[in-house]
Amino acid sequence: MSPTREMNAKTPSPGSSDEPFIPYGRQSLDESDITAVAEALRSEFLTSGPRVPDFEEALAAYCGATYAVAVSSGTAALHVAMLAAGIGEGDRVLTSANTFLASANCAEFTGASVDFVDIDPVSHNLCPDALAGCLQPGVKAVVAVDFAGQPCDVVRIAEAARRQGALVIEDGCHAIGSSFRAGDKTVRVGGHPWADLTTLSFHPVKTLTSGEGGAVLTDDGGLAGRCRLFRNHGMVRNDRISEAQGPWFYEMSELGFNYRITDIHCALGRSQLNKIDAFIGRRQAIVDAYNAAFSGCTNVRTPSVAAGGGHSMHSISPAWHLYVVEIDFQHLGKSRARVMEELRHRGVGTQVHYIPVYLQPYYRMKYGYGPGKCPVAESYYAQALSLPLFPAMDDHSVSRVIAAVKEIVG
Numbered sequence: 001m002s003p004t005r006e007m008n009a010k011t012p013s014p015g016s017s018d019e020p021f022i023p024y025g026r027q028s029l030d031e032s033d034i035t036a037v038a039e040a041l042r043s044e045f046l047t048s049g050p051r052v053p054d055f056e057e058a059l060a061a062y063c064g065a066t067y068a069v070a071v072s073s074g075t076a077a078l079h080v081a082m083l084a085a086g087i088g089e090g091d092r093v094l095t096s097a098n099t100f101l102a103s104a105n106c107a108e109f110t111g112a113s114v115d116f117v118d119i120d121p122v123s124h125n126l127c128p129d130a131l132a133g134c135l136q137p138g139v140k141a142v143v144a145v146d147f148a149g150q151p152c153d154v155v156r157i158a159e160a161a162r163r164q165g166a167l168v169i170e171d172g173c174h175a176i177g178s179s180f181r182a183g184d185k186t187v188r189v190g191g192h193p194w195a196d197l198t199t200l201s202f203h204p205v206k207t208l209t210s211g212e213g214g215a216v217l218t219d220d221g222g223l224a225g226r227c228r229l230f231r232n233h234g235m236v237r238n239d240r241i242s243e244a245q246g247p248w249f250y251e252m253s254e255l256g257f258n259y260r261i262t263d264i265h266c267a268l269g270r271s272q273l274n275k276i277d278a279f280i281g282r283r284q285a286i287v288d289a290y291n292a293a294f295s296g297c298t299n300v301r302t303p304s305v306a307a308g309g310g311h312s313m314h315s316i317s318p319a320w321h322l323y324v325v326e327i328d329f330q331h332l333g334k335s336r337a338r339v340m341e342e343l344r345h346r347g348v349g350t351q352v353h354y355i356p357v358y359l360q361p362y363y364r365m366k367y368g369y370g371p372g373k374c375p376v377a378e379s380y381y382a383q384a385l386s387l388p389l390f391p392a393m394d395d396h397s398v399s400r401v402i403a404a405v406k407e408i409v410g
Helices: 031-042 051-063 074-084 102-110 128-132 154-163 221-231 263-273 276-294 336-345 361-367 375-383 395-409
Strands: 067-071 092-096 113-117 139-145 167-171 179-182 185-188 197-201 214-218 235-237 250-252 314-317 323-327 384-387
Touching (some): 031 263, 051 067, 051 263, 067 074, 067 221, 074 197, 113 361, 276 323, 323 375, 336 384, 336 395
Parallel strands (some): 092 113, 092 139
Antiparallel strands (some): 179 185, 197 214, 323 384
16 A cells, blocks of 8 residues: 555465455444545535544544644655654664654655664564653654553663654554553553654554545644645635735745545544544454464464563553564464465465665665664564554454464464
8 A cells, every 4th residue: 555654565366265355454334434435525614624633632532642733644644743753964863673664754755864773572562661762862853662552662762862852752553542651640642741743644454444544643732733734735824804915815834744634534533533442442452362262372472462571651551553473483484474475375464574674775875774684573573574454354364364374383
């Protein structure tokens, strides 16, 4: 789905399976969603209408944030967050090696330079200890990614970043609805004080969808105002009516973009928000079934929640976006491509999340990055495989995935 927030390979033919193909992820819609979109289509406004602030207010309330600014995609959310934070040429931005391209590209869009931090071997999120060694003068922001829906250790990340005078932008595009407890507070992603700005994505494979769309959450009214400015061409309308300046008058104070989201998208997003807790519950039930089924498979390492030890957060409740297993393909005697093809032949789709971003040609050519830069991320990538996970999966589909994986991987 390039060039969206998360690129997926084109779904190949499901092979010889007689049952429906199970993709690794897709949207879950019902009649209430269709009705909400139809009502928007029949309304007076298709864009820039009342459904946009209605969705923003409901989203902010759910996450526990003061402000939400809805935009056209998760990538747009990251970009306007960078612009709102004042990131630009001469600045450095750090982000996780294990993420989608947009977590780094958003800084490149502003003219800033990007560097990558290695990951924690359990959560596969940005490692706070590795971050501490990368925080040098000139670092103005850290993009902390909540991979697969598990909140990163944003408390320790914020402590380190703010000592350097850097802002924290939490890339929560996988993690709407995820929560954790730190100290005496239980908070959701997007509604806590350790991130200056949090971005969300509403692509169809995410926990809730608006078709395409994203949002920036913050408790800072100034940052929220700048996000609204940059999503609409940097344009400010003048409400004063005078002989010189009427209600038609506007001024462009910043170089902004057309990142507006439509009322149609917001109608769907608002309807989906009513079901988000049910979506999260179903995802957790599938994760529990997978974990139980694969617990005895020596070739399959199931995902774990990082807590305890040096981790500053506890009672972590991920809203699982991805279910990523780690397989020692070399020990298994099969390549990852072969395993994926054998699963596809049985009607089971898979994906890989993610190729370390610094290994992409753009970053290798521009900065000279290469293999060995982030060894934990590279080791994880070599074994990662994402299995199907979405609320519309019924128990039979879950059983099909389990049986296929056990047959092929052992």
